[in-house]
Amino acid sequence: MGGTVLARALCGTLFGLDGVRIDVEADIGPGLPAFHIVGLADRALQEARERVKIAINNSGVDFPGQKVTVNLAPAQLPKEGCGFDLAIAVAILSASGKGHLPDGAAWLGELGLDGSVRRVRGVLPIAAHLTRSGATQFYVPRDNMAEARLGTPHPVHGVRDLQELVAHWESGNSLAADAPAPGGSVAPPEPAYDLADVRGQATARRALEIAAAGAHHILLIGPPGAGKTLLARALPSILPPLPPAESLEVTAIASCVGLLPPGSGLLVEPPFRAPHHNISAAGLIGGGGAVPRAGEITRAHRGVLFLDEVTEFRRDALEALRQPLEDGRVAVARVGGHAVFPGRFILVAAANPCACGFAGESGRCRCTPLDRQRYQARLSGPIRDRIDLQVLVPRLPAAELLGASAAAESSAVVRSRVLAARGRQEARRPIGPLNGALTGAQLRRDARLDDPGHALLEAAADRLHLTGRAIHRVLRVARTIADLEGVENVDSTHLAEALQYRDPA
Numbered sequence: 001m002g003g004t005v006l007a008r009a010l011c012g013t014l015f016g017l018d019g020v021r022i023d024v025e026a027d028i029g030p031g032l033p034a035f036h037i038v039g040l041a042d043r044a045l046q047e048a049r050e051r052v053k054i055a056i057n058n059s060g061v062d063f064p065g066q067k068v069t070v071n072l073a074p075a076q077l078p079k080e081g082c083g084f085d086l087a088i089a090v091a092i093l094s095a096s097g098k099g100h101l102p103d104g105a106a107w108l109g110e111l112g113l114d115g116s117v118r119r120v121r122g123v124l125p126i127a128a129h130l131t132r133s134g135a136t137q138f139y140v141p142r143d144n145m146a147e148a149r150l151g152t153p154h155p156v157h158g159v160r161d162l163q164e165l166v167a168h169w170e171s172g173n174s175l176a177a178d179a180p181a182p183g184g185s186v187a188p189p190e191p192a193y194d195l196a197d198v199r200g201q202a203t204a205r206r207a208l209e210i211a212a213a214g215a216h217h218i219l220l221i222g223p224p225g226a227g228k229t230l231l232a233r234a235l236p237s238i239l240p241p242l243p244p245a246e247s248l249e250v251t252a253i254a255s256c257v258g259l260l261p262p263g264s265g266l267l268v269e270p271p272f273r274a275p276h277h278n279i280s281a282a283g284l285i286g287g288g289g290a291v292p293r294a295g296e297i298t299r300a301h302r303g304v305l306f307l308d309e310v311t312e313f314r315r316d317a318l319e320a321l322r323q324p325l326e327d328g329r330v331a332v333a334r335v336g337g338h339a340v341f342p343g344r345f346i347l348v349a350a351a352n353p354c355a356c357g358f359a360g361e362s363g364r365c366r367c368t369p370l371d372r373q374r375y376q377a378r379l380s381g382p383i384r385d386r387i388d389l390q391v392l393v394p395r396l397p398a399a400e401l402l403g404a405s406a407a408a409e410s411s412a413v414v415r416s417r418v419l420a421a422r423g424r425q426e427a428r429r430p431i432g433p434l435n436g437a438l439t440g441a442q443l444r445r446d447a448r449l450d451d452p453g454h455a456l457l458e459a460a461a462d463r464l465h466l467t468g469r470a471i472h473r474v475l476r477v478a479r480t481i482a483d484l485e486g487v488e489n490v491d492s493t494h495l496a497e498a499l500q501y502r503d504p505a
Helices: 050-056 085-095 123-132 141-150 162-171 201-213 228-238 242-256 279-284 315-319 320-327 368-378 381-385 397-402 412-429 440-446 451-464 468-485 492-500
Strands: 005-015 018-029 035-040 067-073 105-107 137-141 156-159 218-221 302-309 329-333 335-342 346-351 389-392
Touching: 005 085, 005 123, 005 381, 005 492, 018 085, 018 320, 018 440, 035 050, 050 085, 067 085, 067 302, 105 228, 137 141, 141 156, 141 218, 141 242, 141 468, 156 162, 156 242, 201 218, 201 346, 201 412, 201 468, 218 228, 228 302, 228 346, 242 440, 302 440, 315 381, 320 329, 320 412, 381 440, 381 468, 440 468, 451 468, 468 492
Parallel strands: 005 105, 035 067, 105 137, 137 156, 218 346, 218 389, 302 346
Antiparallel strands: 005 018, 018 067, 329 335
8 A cells, every 4th residue: 555645724723712723634544444633632523533524425425445644733732613624524535636725725614414514603713813824715614604704805615515515626616606795794783672661760870871981880779670670781772883893803702602693794783791690700701621711701892791680699700700890801721721801891780789679668678787788798899899880779659650751861862972972082092991991090181180079089088988999980980971061171070970879878
């Protein structure tokens, strides 16, 4: 028997949210029929042996009856998932003389047993990385074509199945045409929740507007049925659409975690995530096995993270939010390496005032003062200190809920004010953060106080025992209130309103 035949195919995978180049090497040599995959592959990738072998046989091509070895390089990088199937198959077909791999071609896709090429995650960031690594054309599942086109300016070919690909090699039959650039963006749906549906709650509505304008975290405290959840779910309806750079960032994250619809363009609406209170710390901030995975805070990046019944969440999960709330990102270290996930979101936390939920309602609350204190302590001081706006949402009288009242402002009206306030922030800092993330040095420049303002803040800080972090957050909120009013300087009235959100009792 002759010597070995080697073929190489270019592929990619994800590490965290970043694309990584993988070179798939297929060697067909003398020996008993066998098929081995090496290169630190996980169980799903080891199972690719059966998928690829059966898919090739079911596509009208005989799998080589020799010793087949596939190497995934670099070997030290942990690899997981099914996105290597197509690259493994074409490398084997090329090594066995069934086709010629075009120069600079990258291959992404999962194989079905019938040879069909199925959609995979992370094509957008992988295509972007492989483009920088020298790839000049891409072969992907048809459902991934539009997504791949967002990540590369090079030709993107859609592959339906291996049989189609073999016919393309043998007779030159064309594959699916290059994917046209997706039509700009995904049209935003009509908001399911509107502030016009919220009766009363003027203080909470105002706080929600401030949160949207400056990207501030907010805590809603009130009895069951007072409207906390409705307020939280209405927040996305007053947020501005994502600018192009953030839209691409959010779309890439959705691609990585499998939330991007097939054929989708850029996502322009801020994401909204509402995990259940039994979520683990790893599920909330990110974790995984050898390869780090994004958590809910990354899925909510540039959008809203809603923690309903926040006091019911696991303590370790809540405490893990300290770094993301402060820095807008989280570092996750695993055996396979270290990844940094973005997590710049607006936190909306909702909580009852006590375990029974009826604190302050005469004759209904069954909790002792100590019970209430213990319940409220489930949300630790360091986490509360990082929440800019803390608002009471009282139960409304039946007459106000059921009676005729003046129509509340719609989300569209409030959104116009939020857009104007965001515009003032962007004019002041074209590439800088929104008010909710201003640093101390930036605050000293953007939120300078006059003498009455200084006196008010000093007195309030002493009375409310505000930490240095809390003082900065008060100034951030005051800066946003001034922007909503369209004024340049922060004065004592803006400061007074900001301070009331630090002591909602």
